[in-house]
Amino acid sequence: MPDLQAHYPLEPSASDMQAMGQDILTRIVEHLDQLSQMPSCGDIEAQALCSELGKEPTPDGETPLKEVLDPLFSDWIPRSFTTPGPGYLGFIPGGGVFTSALADFIATATNRYTGVWKAAPVLLQLESNVLRWFAEWMGMPSTTRGLLTTGGSQANFGAIVSARESLLGEALRDGVLYTSSQTHLCVRKSARLAGILPDRVRVVGVDAKYRMRVDELAETIQADRAEGLKPFFVASSAGTTNTGSIDPISDIADLCTKEGLWHHVDGAYGAFFYLCPDLQPRLAGLPRADSIALDPHKSLFLPYGTGALLVRDGKVLRAAHAATAEYLPEPQGHEEFYEPSQYGPELSRDYRGLRAWLPLKVHGVSAFRAALIEKHELAVSAAKRVAALPGVVMDADPQLSLFAFHLSWTGSDQAAENAATQQMLERVNARGRVMITGCSVDGQFMARVCVLCFRTHAESMDRCVEDIATEVAAAMAEKVA
Ligand SMILES: Cc1ncc(COP(=O)(O)O)c(C=O)c1O
Structure with a gap:
């Protein structure tokens, strides 16, 4: 019998499909397992890499799957915000449950x-x-x-x-x-x-x-x-x-x-x-x-x-x-x-x-409901702790799972508050454990924390509050110095 597979590269054999699937599953499980250790903002400095990749010619011949997957998992995927990770509190998170990926x-x-x-x-x-x-x-x-x-x-x-x-x-x-x-x-x-x-x-x-x-x-x-x-x-x-x-x-x-x-x-x-x-x-x-x-x-x-x-x-x-x-x-x-x-x-x-x-x-549905209730409670608890920090003005308490705040001190004006809040946010993110983002409302820049990744639990929020507390204290010390 001739080896038909050799003639139909787009139709891998059953054993090849098993091997490819297994390889990818192993890499995904490892990746998900490491999410909590990855910097929440990811390593998004990728201009040089993108310029280089941008020259990629049409692939004429074959490339072994492993060679394609290695850089994808080790380098390219990590060069993004770690949106499925527990420390991702920026924009509006979500996470992506594993059973959905299987579906x-x-x-x-x-x-x-x-x-x-x-x-x-x-x-x-x-x-x-x-x-x-x-x-x-x-x-x-x-x-x-x-x-x-x-x-x-x-x-x-x-x-x-x-x-x-x-x-x-x-x-x-x-x-x-x-x-x-x-x-x-x-x-x-x-x-x-x-x-x-x-x-x-x-x-x-x-x-x-x-x-x-x-x-x-x-x-x-x-x-x-x-x-x-x-x-x-x-x-x-x-x-x-x-x-x-x-x-x-x-x-x-x-x-x-x-x-x-x-x-x-x-x-x-x-x-x-x-x-x-x-x-x-x-x-x-x-x-x-x-x-x-x-x-x-x-x-x-x-x-x-x-x-x-x-x-x-x-x-x-x-x-x-x-x-x-x-x-x-x-x-x-x-x-x-x-x-x-x-x-x-x-x-x-x-x-x-x-x-x-x-x-x-x-x-x-009860698992989803429980997760939403948990995110709300995490946001309420974190907001309470952040609001108690000297120098913090809570602009929006969590109605659901998002709160927003800015820094203020005696004699501060909006421009100075905006700059200090922005800098504090950047310093929190630079610590790598969480990622938060900001917004401007009527000229006031606010840092916002949105708790909505299903992987975010109390430990991540403790880290978030700790890092915010450290950087707020540093910012306030600079203001009075
Ligand atoms: C309140 C609200 N409406 C609409 C959108 C847009 O949704 P999508 O990004 O899924 O298109 C967003 C995205 O963050 C949102 O927060």
Whole structure:
């Protein structure tokens, strides 16, 4: 028998597949085992390496897998923020649970087509179940339909497109969309991409706790109506990225109902905390939203590339995205079944349902709820200790799992405070044990700590508080010296 494998390099033999898989699994387990020892900011000084790599020619011949994997694991992966590590407290973490990675491997290795229902009905049913679970967790009704997206940005975009189609039709130019000064940038970007130009996007002010001012929102809506414009969409935040503030969702829902506006909640950071009974009152009104953007790759700890959109009236989501062609199977018209291509912009797509369904099935939702409760408690405890440090002004207490603060001292002005806070943050990060990031709100630079990696536990937070305490003390000593 001729050795057929030699003729088909893209089809490795069963034993080769076993060996390659085993090699990669061994490296991954080792990598994950070392996460807590890696510098949280990673070694991102990589300009020279990137320039060199940028000259890489098309590989003509074969390279042994080992030669490809060695630098990837030993050098290239470590040259990134250690986002899955316990010390990663910057931006909005998440982590990426291992069972989700296994699900991705299964999904890509079996590579079934999940753009249309007919091609993989049972696999799509699993994804549909995940969306129904999400809707149930958010307290949304059974009319709700949704889509697993690539992230929160795409989910926010889908919400704007659905509202625009249903409330404005072709009269785009008159439609006005409302955000706050703390709304995530992707909402304004999505508005632009959806044809709502910047002069029709209002930025409503916030109160002392960085929450959208409902009185100002109401006044702005009236002013726009008086101009003959058509207010149609309010984006509130269930946890802002800068300070973790939660907009008055219930009051905004009341106003939107009264005014006939679509109320969208960007819950990319915070909405999954609605799973925690004690935190539900902080997010009161969430179940009344017309749509919610969720980010399972943040507060459900799934790998990057996993977002979700829920729309209360599923028919509206479908009407905004329905499209087909003669060469495709007739879309499943049955309400009960999930046809992703009719609910979003993609046709061919990765099977992202499994990476959410499998971990939820294997661990159960209670494991995720417990982790969220733990992150909240860790943030509350750390914030209390940081707030007690001389020189610290707590700008935002943790509503969910994020707090923000800056340095201040007798006679300080904003420019000096900003410089000192920035320097303190950099020094904390240089110690390597944690990574925190900053933000500017109304000219005030704040250091922010977001506890949301599922691997972050009490020891990491103790290290975080210790390093902040050391560097705050050093900064204060410099100020009085
Ligand atoms: C509140 C909020 N909304 C939306 C987004 C955008 O989500 P993604 O990065 O998944 O597109 C983020 C990202 O950090 C966020 O924090």
